[in-house]
Amino acid sequence: MSPGGRSADYVVVGAGSSGAVVASRLSADPSRTVVLLEAGDQDTRPELRRTDAASVIGLLTSDWSPRIDWGYATEAEPGLDGRVVPVARGKVLGGSSSVNALMWVRGHRDDYDRWSREGNTGWSFDEVLPYFRRAENYAQAPTGSVDRGTRGPVRVRDLDDPSPVARSFVAATRELGFGAGAGASSGTEGFDYNGAQQEGGGFFYQTTRTPDNERSSTASAYLAPVADRPNLRVEVRAQVTRLLFTGVRVTGVEYVQDGVRHTVGVEQEAIVSAGAFESPKLLMLSGVGPAAHLREHGLPVVRDLPGVGENLQDHPFVPLCHQALHEHPAGALLSEAGMFTHTAAGAAAAGFTGAAEPGRPTSPDLQFTFGPIKFLPPTASAELWEGPGFTFAPILLHPASRGSVRLRGADPADTAVVRANYLQRQVDVEVLAEGLTLARELAARTAFDGIRGPELAPGKAVTGRKELRAFIRANTSTLWHPVGTCRMGDDPMAVVDAELRVHGIDGLRIADASIMPHIVSGNTNAACVMIGEKAADLIAHTPSPPTTGRTS
């Protein structure tokens, strides 16, 4: 049946980093019909295409930002002195890849090997590498680097002209003895964190910038070039409100577009790619989730899956901001340089998810992003914002804390209740405290002589461990990387199996950030694109899958 009809072979929910990839790849075979339903609008607003730091900040701060964002915020966070933390989520074609900060980071080899060690067959680094490669089109494939994709849809570039202050950051990492890593490339000045060794410091790949300096979101990379496919129908302003079942098989999808309710039949499979908040919310609204919670909201239970909405992980960070002594050129990226390393606190707590964990994680637990802009706490006085500055942002890569996503009610228009539980576990505070100390050591290097003004935040009064901890709890926020809420695995709390099929349900997969068992070591967009690529392959090679046989 044509995708313009009342049903399609595949219905994909959400055109973000993963969903746009799934729909594009599946519809490459003209014998398959694909409908892609996106709650947001077209990505035609010019600001969504621009890549300079000011435009990227504008996506979050303009008066029109609410039109391209879901408006999510956490509940009052106990670990953050009761603060509520806004968590941006793109609501537009391309999803969060249309609004993100453009850094392209694959993560560490061990991130994926760990998923595989835990029983997720097919997800080791060597097995996911072909999907990163399939996605990537590196403008300058680094010499000496491990497998780099050069023909994929997503354009990835070296930072052509880093700002002088970002160069100071990289020089400071060298002064402190953080190397360039193995497989060093020239383009990134000796730092290929997407190569054989992630540990080290250098400039970020300009994730997804095209030669004409436009954002390469999954909408522009994967959907725009195939817009004329007759077997692919893309609907925008189409918010999916419910999956429709016959028994435990998904047979349709209900959505509301411009106030009108529609349904589309599912001949083969529905693929939910609505992101780490909206995917579990949609499952729960459809009767798949923790039974008691669904009943609490008067929802019929199709399948009791207690893990739906659990295991929420994110990347919290805390800023260390300096005044600059003189004006410096605006950066090309919001964060131009960075570093990946290990902390003593993290090492001491390694295996923090339990002694039974098969193999301890070996990937870095601390990332820095460094930007040629001021990033100050919301409480900072107006005069601190005056004049130029630069910011170190230590990021907690592997939080021990876990949060959750729950329904606010049975109305699909409500955002979900997000309890991130940031810094619930003390070790998370300790890793960030080490990060601030390391940031101060970097800022003190000769590389910053001549540009280093006073430290504005935390400020020189905040020195002892106790004061640093208090600063961290008062000022930590998110890098907008929520994952893990429909976790892949084969235990009672897992939601999907290693082929991304929802346990106990037929004709339904999830493909997005929510399937990650553990968050990856770095910004999460590339991993989500990889998940979309791999999902499409799993679906294309698997005839309509039977029930997995797992009981809830």
Ligand SMILES: Cc1cc2nc3c(=O)[nH]c(=O)nc-3n(C[C@H](O)[C@H](O)[C@H](O)COP(=O)(O)OP(=O)(O)OC[C@H]3O[C@@H](n4cnc5c(N)ncnc54)[C@H](O)[C@@H]3O)c2cc1C
């Ligand atoms: C401000 C910001 C900056 C970031 N910076 C970076 C960065 O520099 N580098 C990096 O690697 N990562 C970055 N990230 C994170 C990265 O972009 C995300 O992890 C990734 O895009 C998530 O992909 P996803 O497919 O899981 O979800 P999304 O890309 O968010 O896609 C979900 C899509 O589903 C749609 N949707 C949701 N519910 C429904 C529904 N019911 N019906 C229909 N459609 C629905 C949404 O509108 C959205 O389009 C950033 C994120 C943000 C928000």
